[in-house]
Amino acid sequence: MYLAEIRAENFRIYGPSTKNKDEIDRSLHLSLGKGLSVMIGENDSGKTAIIDAIRLCLLTTANDYSRITLDDFYCSKEGRASSFAITCKFHDLDSQEQAAFLELITVVPGEAPALYVTLKAQILDPLKSSRVSTVTRTGPDGDGPALEGIARDYLRTTYLKPLRDAEGELRPGRGSRLSQILLSYPQMRNEEKDDFDPEKDTAKTLVGLLKRTEHHISQNSTISTAREDINTNYLQKFGIGTEELLSAITVAGDSTLIRALERLELNFAQIAGNEEFTKRGLGYSNALFMAAELLLLSNSPGPLLLIEEPEAHLHPQLQSRVMELLTDRASHKEHPVQVVLTTHSPNIAASLPVENLTLVARGKTYSLKESETKLDSADYAFLHRFLDVTKSNLFFARSVAIVEGDAEAILLPALANAVGHSFSKAGVSIVNVGHVGLFRYARIFQRQDGDVMPIKVACIRDRDIAPPGTPDDMLKKKIPIESSMTSEAILERVQKLEEINGGSVLTFVSDHWTLEYDLAAASWKLAALMHKSIQAAKVSEYKWPDAERLTEIEAKAATEVQNWKDAGRSLVDVAIEIYRPLEKGNASKPVAAQFAARLVPAAELMISDLPVYLREAFTYVCGPMS
Amino acid sequence: MTLPCAPDAFDRARIAAHAQNLGLTLSHPDQLAFLESTASLDLQAAPGSGKTTLLALKLCLLAQTWHASLQGVCVLSHTNTAKDQIISRLKMQPAGRVLLQYPHFIGTIQSFVNSFFALPYLRSRNCEIQFIDDDQYALAALDLLQKSNQFITLRYFLEKRRGGEELTQTAHFVFDETGLQVKAHKDLPFGPHTPSGKQFIGLKRELGRRGYFRYADMFAFAAKYLSENPKLAESSRCRFPFVLLDEMQDTSQVQEDLITHLFPSNISVVQRVGDINQRIFSDSDGDGSSRDFPNAQAMDLPVSQRFGTKIAEAATSLTAHRPQEIIGDGPEGVCALLIFDREAVHRVVPEFERLVAEIVPADMLAAAPPKVLGCRKVPGTSKDKFPQSLACYLPDVSFLGKPGASRDFISTARRAQVLWSAYGSSSEAVSLLWDGACITLGRLGFKINERRPTKSRVKYLLDNENRPLGIQLREFFLFLLSADLNDRAAWEYDMIGFTSLLHNISGQDTEKESLLDFLDFSSSNESDAVQQAETPAAGNEPAMRIAQASSIHNAKGETHSATLILECLERTGHKYDVHESLKIIRAGSIPLKTPKTARSAAQLVFVGATRPTHMLAMAILRERAEEHVDELRAKGWQIHYVTHPESQGES
Incomplete structure (x- = not known):
């Protein structure tokens, strides 16, 4: 049995569902896979609401009770909703589970039996936010029988809070987590027997050991002195009438098994020879805590684990280790554990197969399962290999600029910033995919059902057509020259590059050739900037210029451009000349971009100085200028 | 199948402890054998044999060591009364209380079928149920038939026939290999493809769309649900490894088929308990002879703690379905025959009450009030037969009250x-x-x-x-x-x-x-007439009526201090039930050539005759009485004559 679907209406960021197709459905409707499901997305996008929806509906194993309050109800312009509903749908019930939920399951013809659990909450009195009535029932519309007793218990989830107090959770005390974990061992029943023999002073079971300890403590001379002292000098003075008050100093109030377990504490083992306890870092405590919870889960019948931000307090390598463990548990053959987690960690996002991810953006969920996206199985395999930590940034962005080279990755944010479009402010991630598979990344954002995601994706690509007048020695085999092409052929080439458009994905093809050429050809200001950078890069091929040398090179380049301009040469002509070292391999593109990025802030660029395609791309990903 | 119980769940010490708690003395070997058995079995229990307490004891034993948290015990009965009796006994025992909640189930077969199969089936089809009730359904069906023009052909057709409209009121679904069929209490006078037939099915389906259902529909839905999802039967067996069926004699063929399908006795533990001799024929179930309860190896509980040897002897001779020698181990009581004149019919019940006051100890009267029973409440259509029903004896009591809680x-x-x-x-x-x-x-x-x-x-x-x-x-x-x-x-x-x-x-x-x-206000005497059971006033003023009157059907499961069975016309209207039964009592057992009508009349009288603890009385019209008097007197019966006040009463 696993949680296959979660629906929520009017719950927090998720609004009402709609009956007619014209209105936007604002409700949550998310399908989950059997093993691991990971919610990713920016802050306040609705990830936690999903986790909370599940845990409010199914309750959690820990004794933390979370109350539904007024701010759990969806709020729109029209005001606050007065009720919300959360439905969890379980699939794949084995015959024992079918038996356990026999009167509660729903069998739609042609489908396997499913169990629906619906929580409905209603505000009783808007003035008192605590007055919320809730009811949990089964059936597809939540009008079946109520879920009671043990059946309800069976569905409880294990929930790990985002800012968890790992050390606190593992500390001894009443109802401690560790005692619950230990109790879940079937063999623990045998420990309940008291086998303490005062004559021989032997004990083997936990209860026996506790009894034995109690026995020795009460025999200890200092302890008994203290006890006598309390009794005779103080307690007896409080006695009223014939009643006599007596104290006892013990380890546990009563020597039952549960008390014995509550005395125990989970810690890292000491290094041999070192008796002193050293406190380990928060991260390791967290890992220990998660290990303990997983242990409890694999012993429990209805295993669903909810984790918020498993990366909390963990360094990147430990994050990957934790994810490996979770993946392993989730795909376990005999006792698979279903895991639903939220994360902000690109490390975690990058370490998982893309199909396990669900993008959450502004109150909408987009599962990246094969059935939901336009990605095909080859794409999944590709992405699993190539989507690394840096690229997985794209899952957390408001908009994404996908580029094909380092130069773009370095230069574009600087250019955008210079003309008043800030990538960081607009939440734009720039993803450099190199020369391969741009379309595969773009398809992540394209939905099977044609839905347009609220994440804007700009693919910024080179047209790769050399301008007329480009000398033959600069033309590589595949690069055609504009003058040799018909306008239809040019159009066809551009359309081919734009083929990946669809949904929120839009391609911006350079106006002419490459980024560097197009920049140089866009305006005299940029021509000068590019000439300076490329010349500096050319020199850097042999020796990295120091500051003095750099100023020299830049001054020389600036004069050259000014002279060309004064000589009345066309911008196209000059741009070809400026670009030549890059195309001929006399200078490195990334290095040139590096120098250019350095010069951009001081260049006093105007939006009109930029090539047209970049202006459009910036407007698309950052939104129109305010 | 092994039950999820401790191995010593049914050992003697536990049994003894629980028996003491429930106030049960274990005297018959089959009682112990039943309690200890964890295999499928049938138990034939005579009236008053302490069957319900025994069941409660068995359930307590099961519950005490039951350790499966998601598997339960399923206890099914025919009537709510029987279910309530079991529950009230279990409630008193700490061990038994566990059984009242998930994952266990205690209820009628109807509610079991509803909650586990029929309702999930309807839910999965997004059907919103308005009611499941035969009375309300009958009203709704008639209403729709008369008011909607959609069914005009059917309406004209049925209006012309006697009882025609009743066909739509009793229309229910039946599930067979081809799907859901619509049937009524009688064969339909038209084929399914005639215009009337189509409208007949259309009417049923329209009522279904509105969420109006009859009890019987639920069995059809359950059967359909199970045939569409064959794995569910297996799941049911897994959920309920132990099934206890009470009042087995009253389960209909449809119910029995469903239960056997779900819980085959060779796979699940199915223990069936009942008294086949208390089985009552009803119009709808036709010939019930195909039943296999109780099977040949059935255990027997013949000892009745309710009554003594005299009543036991009469009861034994009336065991029509399966001859059983009922052993009376209760207080020694009296059998009496009240022979009345036609004009004195109204004096029969007062005479009975007078006798009761004489014979039955007062504390017993208060604990288990006497009752007057008849197989019919109101007269039928025939004119020349007398007496026909309870109403002939008690003209001032209205038996035509509105049945069903939903009517008013x-x-x-x-x-x-x-x-x-x-x-x-x-x-x-x-x-x-x-x-x-x-x-x-x-x-x-x-x-x-x-x-x-x-x-x-x-x-x-x-x-x-x-x-x-x-x-x-x-x-x-x-x-x-x-x-x-x-x-x-x-x-x-x-x-x-x-x-x-x-x-x-x-x-x-x-x-x-x-x-x-x-x-509107209606008095509460419909089936169970609540006449004030006031103590008889001192003096020679005839006592206020102390005995309640009801049909024999409704007296099932009851215990009275004294019971009077009033002679009525049996079901088919040809024979008088007491007369036929007395013939059988005289013979000591049911003679082989006894016609079916007499047999079924005797079965009903058996139910009435096994209610009393201290006094069993039967009333018979003088013209049929004479042949019985001597032989009954010889068997120890008292004979009383009820005559008109003008003539002298004689006893």
């Missing part, structure tokens, strides 16, 4: 009071009252968003839009639960308040005839 609000209120006081179940009681209020609102023509006012809709409306009215309505419910429902004036006054409350909710102010009907 006061019955609903009474049922709610019983639930509230007997089981402390406020939720069930209030839920009944909500239903009643919703029916009332429906009769007012009130609609919520163009839909019928169902309980959930009305509650939602009130809670969201008019909370004060909702509170008022609830306060009224609370008031009703403790109101005196036998006082006509008080009731009528209360209903004025209720009506105005409902008018406020519906925003309408129309008087409707059907509404007034529904809220």
Whole structure:
């Protein structure tokens, strides 16, 4: 049995569902896979609401009770909703589970039996936010029988809070987590027997050991002195009438098994020879805590684990280790554990197969399962290999600029910033995919059902057509020259590059050739900037210029451009000349971009100085200028 | 299948401890054998053999060491009364109380089938159920037939036939290999493909779309659900490794088929308990001879603690289905024959009461009041037969009361009071009252968003839009639960308040005839006449009536201090039941050539005759009595003559 679907209406960021197709459905409707499901997305996008929806509906194993309050109800312009509903749908019930939920399951013809659990909450009195009535029932519309007793218990989830107090959770005390974990061992029943023999002073079971300890403590001379002292000098003075008050100093109030377990504490083992306890870092405590919870889960019948931000307090390598463990548990053959987690960690996002991810953006969920996206199985395999930590940034962005080279990755944010479009402010991630598979990344954002995601994706690509007048020695085999092409052929080439458009994905093809050429050809200001950078890069091929040398090179380049301009040469002509070292391999593109990025802030660029395609791309990903 | 119980769950020490708690003495070897058995078995239990207590004991034993948290014990009975009796005994035992909740199930076969199969089936088809009730269905079916032009051909066809409309009222689904079929209590006078036949099916389906169902429909849905999802039967066996069937004799063929399909006795542990001799024929189930209960290896509980040897002897001779030597181990009682003259028919019951006061100790009278039984409540159509029914003896008692709690609000209120006081179940009681209020609102023509006012809709409306009215309505419910429902004036006054409350909710102010009907006062003597059981006044004034009258059917499972069986016409209207039974009692057992009608009359009398602890009386008209007198007197029966006041009474 696993949680296959979660629906929520009017719950927090998720609004009402709609009956007619014209209105936007604002409700949550998310399908989950059997093993691991990971919610990713920016802050306040609705990830936690999903986790909370599940845990409010199914309750959690820990004794933390979370109350539904007024701010759990969806709020729109029209005001606050007065009720919300959360439905969890379980699939794949084995015959024992079918038996356990026999009167509660729903069998739609042609489908396997499913169990629906619906929580409905209603505000009783808007003035008192605590007055919320809730009811949990089964059936597809939540009008079946109520879920009671043990059946309800069976569905409880294990929930790990985002800012968890790992050390606190593992500390001894009443109802401690560790005692619950230990109790879940079937063999623990045998420990309940008291086998303490005062004559021989032997004990083997936990209860026996506790009894034995109690026995020795009460025999200890200092302890008994203290006890006598309390009794005779103080307690007896409080006695009223014939009643006599007596104290006892013990380890546990009563020597039952549960008390014995509550005395125990989970810690890292000491290094041999070192008796002193050293406190380990928060991260390791967290890992220990998660290990303990997983242990409890694999012993429990209805295993669903909810984790918020498993990366909390963990360094990147430990994050990957934790994810490996979770993946392993989730795909376990005999006792698979279903895991639903939220994360902000690109490390975690990058370490998982893309199909396990669900993008959450502004109150909408987009599962990246094969059935939901336009990605095909080859794409999944590709992405699993190539989507690394840096690229997985794209899952957390408001908009994404996908580029094909380092130069773009370095230069574009600087250019955008210079003309008043800030990538960081607009939440734009720039993803450099190199020369391969741009379309595969773009398809992540394209939905099977044609839905347009609220994440804007700009693919910024080179047209790769050399301008007329480009000398033959600069033309590589595949690069055609504009003058040799018909306008239809040019159009066809551009359309081919734009083929990946669809949904929120839009391609911006350079106006002419490459980024560097197009920049140089866009305006005299940029021509000068590019000439300076490329010349500096050319020199850097042999020796990295120091500051003095750099100023020299830049001054020389600036004069050259000014002279060309004064000589009345066309911008196209000059741009070809400026670009030549890059195309001929006399200078490195990334290095040139590096120098250019350095010069951009001081260049006093105007939006009109930029090539047209970049202006459009910036407007698309950052939104129109305010 | 091994049960999820401790290996020593049924050892003697445990049995003895529980038996003591429940006040049961174990005297017959089969009692122990039944308690210890964890295999499928049949148990034939004579009346008064302490069967219910024995079942409760067995269930306590099971519950005490039951360790499966998601598997349970399933206890099925035929009537709610039997279920309630088991529950009330289990409630008193700490071990037994566990069985009252998930994952266990205790209930009628109907409610079992509803909650595990039929309702999930309807839910999965998004069908919103308005009611499952034969009486309400009959009203709705007739209403639709008469008012909708969609069924005009059918209406004309049925109007011309005697009892034609009744066919639509009893139309129910039946599931076979080809799917859901529609059948009625009799064969249909048209084929399914004729215009009338099509409309007949159309009418049934239309009522189904509206969420109106009959009890029998649920079995068809369950069968369909199970045939579409064959794995569910296996899941049921997995959920309930132990099944206990009480009142097995009364399960119908359809019920038995379903239960056997779900729980084959060679796979699950199915223990079936009942008294086949108390089986009562009804019109609908035809020839029940195909039943296999009790099977050949059935255990036997022949010892009755209820009555002594005399009544036991009479009862033994009436064991029609399966001869059983019933051993009377209770107080020694009296068998009496009241022979009455035609003119003295009204004096039969008073004479009985006089005898009861003489013979039965007063404390017994109070503990188990005497009762007057007859197989018919009201006379049939034949003119020349006498006496025909209870009404012939007791003309002042109305037996034509409106049956079913749903027909009028006061019955609903009474049922709610019983639930509230007997089981402390406020939720069930209030839920009944909500239903009643919703029916009332429906009769007012009130609609919520163009839909019928169902309980959930009305509650939602009130809670969201008019909370004060909702509170008022609830306060009224609370008031009703403790109101005196036998006082006509008080009731009528209360209903004025209720009506105005409902008018406020519906925003309408129309008087409707059907509404007034529904809220009308009716006395509570319908089937169970509640005549005040006052102690007989001193002096020679004839005692106030102390015996209640009811049909034999309704007396099942009861215990009386004294029982009078009034001679009535048996089912087919050809024979007199007491007369036929006396023939059999004289013979000592049922003679082989006894006709079927006499046999079934005797079966019914058997049920009545096994109720009393101290006195069994039968009344017979003088003209048929003479042949019986001598032989019965020889068997130790008392003979009393009830004559008209002018002639001299003689005893």
